[in-house]
Amino acid sequence: MKRFIGFVQKEFYHIFRDRRSLFILFGMPVAQIMLFGFAITNEINNVDIAILDRSQDASTKEIISKISSSEYFSILQHIKEEAEIEEVFKKGKVKAVLYFEKEFSKKLIKQHTAKVQIVTDATDPNVANTISNYINSILSNYQEEQNRAITLDYQIVPQSRMVFNAELKSVYMFVPGVMTVILMLVSAMMTSISITREKELGTMEILLVSPLNPFQVIIGKVFPYIFLSIINAAAIVILSIFVFHVPVNGSLFLLGLESVLFIVTSLALGILISTISATQQTAMMISLMGLMLPVILLSGFIFPISSMPVPLQVISNIVPAKWFIIIVKGIMLKGVGISIVWKETLVLLGMTLLFIGLSVRKYKIRLE
Amino acid sequence: MKEETVIKVEGLTKVFGDFTAVNKISFHVRKGEIFGFLGANGAGKTTAMKMLIGISAPSSGSANVAGFDVYTQTEDIKKSIGYMSQKFALYDDLTVKENIRFFGGIYGLSKNRISQKSNLLIEELGLEKVAHSLVGSLPLGWKQKIAFSVSLLHDPKIVFLDEPTGGVDPITRRQFWEMIYKAANNGTTIFVTTHYMDEAEYCDRVSIMVDGNIEALDTPKNLKTHFGSDSMNDVFLKLARS
Numbered sequence: 001m002k003r004f005i006g007f008v009q010k011e012f013y014h015i016f017r018d019r020r021s022l023f024i025l026f027g028m029p030v031a032q033i034m035l036f037g038f039a040i041t042n043e044i045n046n047v048d049i050a051i052l053d054r055s056q057d058a059s060t061k062e063i064i065s066k067i068s069s070s071e072y073f074s075i076l077q078h079i080k081e082e083a084e085i086e087e088v089f090k091k092g093k094v095k096a097v098l099y100f101e102k103e104f105s106k107k108l109i110k111q112h113t114a115k116v117q118i119v120t121d122a123t124d125p126n127v128a129n130t131i132s133n134y135i136n137s138i139l140s141n142y143q144e145e146q147n148r149a150i151t152l153d154y155q156i157v158p159q160s161r162m163v164f165n166a167e168l169k170s171v172y173m174f175v176p177g178v179m180t181v182i183l184m185l186v187s188a189m190m191t192s193i194s195i196t197r198e199k200e201l202g203t204m205e206i207l208l209v210s211p212l213n214p215f216q217v218i219i220g221k222v223f224p225y226i227f228l229s230i231i232n233a234a235a236i237v238i239l240s241i242f243v244f245h246v247p248v249n250g251s252l253f254l255l256g257l258e259s260v261l262f263i264v265t266s267l268a269l270g271i272l273i274s275t276i277s278a279t280q281q282t283a284m285m286i287s288l289m290g291l292m293l294p295v296i297l298l299s300g301f302i303f304p305i306s307s308m309p310v311p312l313q314v315i316s317n318i319v320p321a322k323w324f325i326i327i328v329k330g331i332m333l334k335g336v337g338i339s340i341v342w343k344e345t346l347v348l349l350g351m352t353l354l355f356i357g358l359s360v361r362k363y364k365i366r367l368e
Numbered sequence: 369m370k371e372e373t374v375i376k377v378e379g380l381t382k383v384f385g386d387f388t389a390v391n392k393i394s395f396h397v398r399k400g401e402i403f404g405f406l407g408a409n410g411a412g413k414t415t416a417m418k419m420l421i422g423i424s425a426p427s428s429g430s431a432n433v434a435g436f437d438v439y440t441q442t443e444d445i446k447k448s449i450g451y452m453s454q455k456f457a458l459y460d461d462l463t464v465k466e467n468i469r470f471f472g473g474i475y476g477l478s479k480n481r482i483s484q485k486s487n488l489l490i491e492e493l494g495l496e497k498v499a500h501s502l503v504g505s506l507p508l509g510w511k512q513k514i515a516f517s518v519s520l521l522h523d524p525k526i527v528f529l530d531e532p533t534g535g536v537d538p539i540t541r542r543q544f545w546e547m548i549y550k551a552a553n554n555g556t557t558i559f560v561t562t563h564y565m566d567e568a569e570y571c572d573r574v575s576i577m578v579d580g581n582i583e584a585l586d587t588p589k590n591l592k593t594h595f596g597s598d599s600m601n602d603v604f605l606k607l608a609r610s
Contacts, residue, residue, distance in 0.1 A: 006473030010462065017461045017502075202455025208423050209451040209528075210474045211443065 003212060007220035014194065015224060024190065029182045029232050030239070036174035037244050044130050048076040049096040050088050055104035059114070063142055067098070072134050089121045096120045096131045164333045175240040176328035177301030179233060180321045183259065184295050186229050187266030188273065189287035191222050195274035196283040214363065222267045229266075233259040249335025258331065258341070261348055262324040268355035269320070275362035295321040323347045372399040374526055374557045375420065379429035382415050389415040391580040392429060399525075402548060402558040404571030404588075408608055411577040413561045414530065420559070421528055422446050434525045447475070450519035454531035457515050460504030464495055467503055468518060475522035482521075489517045509540030516547055520556065527551065529560040533567065545570050565601035574600070576607050583607050 015021045049067075053060050068075045076094055079085070088094045099117040101107070108114040118135050120128035165172045195218070198204040207217050237255070240246040248255065269291065277283040296302060298312065299321035305313055316322050323344040330336040330344075338345065375397035382390040390412045397403045407413040418424035420433050422442030431438040434448040458467045465486055472482035490499050493513055503511060512532060519527055529548075533541045545567065552558050560571065568574050568588060575585040584591055584607055588600055595603045 003474050003476060006470055010459070010466070010470045013462055013466060014459070201460075202453050202457055203459060205423075205453050205455070206451060206457045207474070209421050209446060209449070210471075211446045211476065212474050213443070 004216060004220055007212070007216070008223050011194070011221060011224040015228070021190065025186060025228055025232070028185065029178075029236055032178050032182060033175070033236055033239050036178050037171045037240070044072055044127065044134065046074050047072060047095050047127075047131055048093050049073050049098060049131075050077045050079050050085075050094045051075055052079050052082070052085065052097055052099045054102040055100050057103075057105040059105040059108055060100045063100075063116070063139065064098075066142060067135065067138055070134075070138060085119055094121070095127065096135065098135065169244075169246075171240070171244040172246055172333060173329075174301075175236070175244065175246050176325050176332060177299070179236045179259075179328060180262070180299065180301065180324050181292070181295050182232055182236065183229055183263055183324075184266050184291055184321060185287075186232055187225055187263050188270035188291055189284065191225050191267055191270035192273035192277065192283040192287055193280050194225075195221055195271065196277055196280045199274075200279055218271060218363070222271065225267060225270075226260075226263055229263040230256075230260065233263070246332065248332050250331035250337060254338060255328065255331045258324070258327050258345065258348075261345065261352065262320070265320050265324075265348055265352040265355065268352050268359060272355050272359040272362065275359050294319045298322065299325050301325060320348060320351050323351075373397070374399050374434055375403075375559065376432040377420070377429070378431070380416065380419060380426050380431050381428045382412075382419060382424065383427040388580050390419070393577070393580075393582045394429075395575055395582060395585055397526075397557060397559060399557055400552055400555050401573065402552050402560065402571045404568050404574035405559060405561045405577070406565075406568055406574055406604065407561075407577030412580040413577055416577070417528060417530060417559070417561060420445075421449060421451055447522075448525045450522070450524035450527040452515050452519040452527070452529050452532055454534050458503045458511060458518065461502060463500050463502055464490070464506075464514060465499050467514070468521065471518045472521050477522060485521055489514075489521075493517060509536045509543075512536055512540070513544060513547065516544065520551060524556065526557040526559060529558065531561055531563060533562065533564065541567070565599065565604055568600040568604075576604060578608055 015025065051064055053064070064075070067073050073096075077088065079088060079097070082099075085097050085099070088097065097119040099119060101115045101117075104114045104116070116139065118132050120131050122128040162168055195204075198207065198221075204217075208214060212220075233256075237248065237252075241248060270287070273283055273286050273290075277286055298305070298308075298316040298319045300316070301321070305316050305322065308316065327341045327344045327348075330341050334340075373396050375395075377396070378394050379392045380390060380394070381388065381392050393416060405413055405417065415424065419426045419438055420431060422433075422438060422445040426438060433445045436442075436444040436448070438445065459470070462470065468486040468489060469482055472485060477485065490496060493510075495510075495514070498506060498510075503514070506514075516527075516529070516532065519529075533544055536544070541564070548558055548560070548570075560567075562568065571588065573585065573587050574591065575582050576591075577583065584594075584603070586594070591603050592598065592600065595606050597603045597606065
């Protein structure tokens with residue numbers, strides 16, 4: 001035990017004396033969560049729009065004031081001619097133009113129909129789509145208010161309610177993903193690098209010749225990373241609760257346990273990587289290409305798995321991160337317990353055992 | 369008085385697939401002896417040594433190191449030997465003292481013993497000024513001297529040195545060999561592989577491996593007489609070419 005403590009202490013010296021490790025360990029998590037939380041977002045906020053109002057009557061004024069009072073849009077300018085539309089788009093600031101036809105109010109009352117055109121700058125299709133949807137919903141909202149007095153014989157009234165993330169905040173979606181990426185990065189990449197470093201420097205040989213047995217060496221090497229990963233996971237959860245107000249609806253304790261499980265999965269992967277790579281650079285490349293890309297692309301972190309082509313959907317099943325993200329989303333946003341996420345947990349557990357088994361075998365072969 | 373034998377090797381063999389890296393080698397090493405283990409690259413020195421230090425299982429034959437069997441008692445062997453490899457073996461990002469403390473720790477030395485040993489070592493090597501500097505900032509010669517001292521921390525019966533003086537200047541090599549003599553005088557057995565034939569002259573006895581076999585084993589003096597050469601270098605070349 002005393003030997004083990006000395007070993008772990010040495011590992012901490014390595015980590016704290018290496019600026020790169022320190023940055024990856026503590027700089028990255030904070031930077032990533034801030035980036036994803038503040039900068040990278042699917043929401044729209046204060047989008048500049050222009051108005052081309054041919055009617056200038058009561059109805060259009062009311063609609064315009066509704067739009068400008070929402071936090072999503074701010075009206076940058078009013079234009080007079082259709083020809084100006086393209087011009088304002090070319091300047092780049094205005095993302096949408098709202099074009100009311102002539103005699104809007106009159107037509108609305110007499111013919112029961114009036115036209116308003118929403119022209120969006122689709123150089124960024126997602127944003128254009130979102131803007132168009134938001135304006136549409138403001139318009140239908142207005143219409144509903146106008147119709148309240150009138151009762152139609154048949155009417156379908158869709159009432160959509162977004163559960164678990166009513167305000168559609170993207171940070172809700174990013175927090176589980178960022179947590180996964182960081183735990184994977186810290187646990188798998190850092191351990192594989194730190195083990196291959198000993199191999200590269202020749203100190204691994206010295207350790208193997210010492211009375212420490214090989215498994216003590218490996219456990220001694222990964223232990224600090226388990227500890228640091230847990231701190232990281234906690235920091236991310238705290239940041240998301242207090243800075244981004246992401247709720248943790250489920251049990252914090254369960255979230256913690258699941259995180260520890262995922263950390264162990266990643267560590268096992270890291271050890272496996274270290275058994276197949278001879279140098280730190282190889283270990284780093286394998287971790288980045290083989291782990292980070294699937295985590296970001298195939299785990300459902302950013303791109304929904306259900307809209308991927310079937311072969312990719314199948315492949316996504318072998319990405320441990322996919323299962324962890326499902327678990328974290330379930331616990332944080334939906335507030336579910338182990339009775340719901342036990343399947344995902346079992347998958348992760350199975351993967352962990354597989355990785356550990358494989359690395360033990362590889363490791364033994366290497367010792368021969 | 370009969371001298372104590374600390375390494376007994378009989379017909380030790382290591383086969384990798386079709387390739388026989390070490391072919392039935394046999395030798396004995398006495399306590400306090402400086403035993404030179406020579407051979408060209410790929411002759412099987414490192415493989416043989418790995419079997420003796422318990423990190424590689426032999427294919428056949430028997431070997432007994434410090435009284436323990438290489439098949440069944442590798443853990444005991446590891447406790448009774450010191451090892452320093454050809455690659456530099458201390459941690460660059462730890463200070464001299466931290467390295468000593470770490471290696472003392474993994475060999476199970478008590479805290480008092482470690483601090484006592486580390487003070488002694490620092491004093492002997494004249495490292496007072498750099499005791500708290502990172503090892504990475506020291507010249508290679510110093511590092512190797514420290515590494516050797518560290519391999520002796522737990523008072524091993526035998527020290528295995530795998531090309532310990534690679535890349536250091538002649539003066540440092542000379543000083544290094546003085547340290548080796550001193551350790552041998554204290555009763556520690558030294559098992560050393562080297563490329564430098566002049567170093568072979570410093571050994572009590574040398575064995576020369578060629579293609580997995582031990583082709584010659586005797587004192588440097590006898591070997592030179594036997595091969596009619598005036599230097600170990602010449603002996604080595606004659607053996608390697610035959």
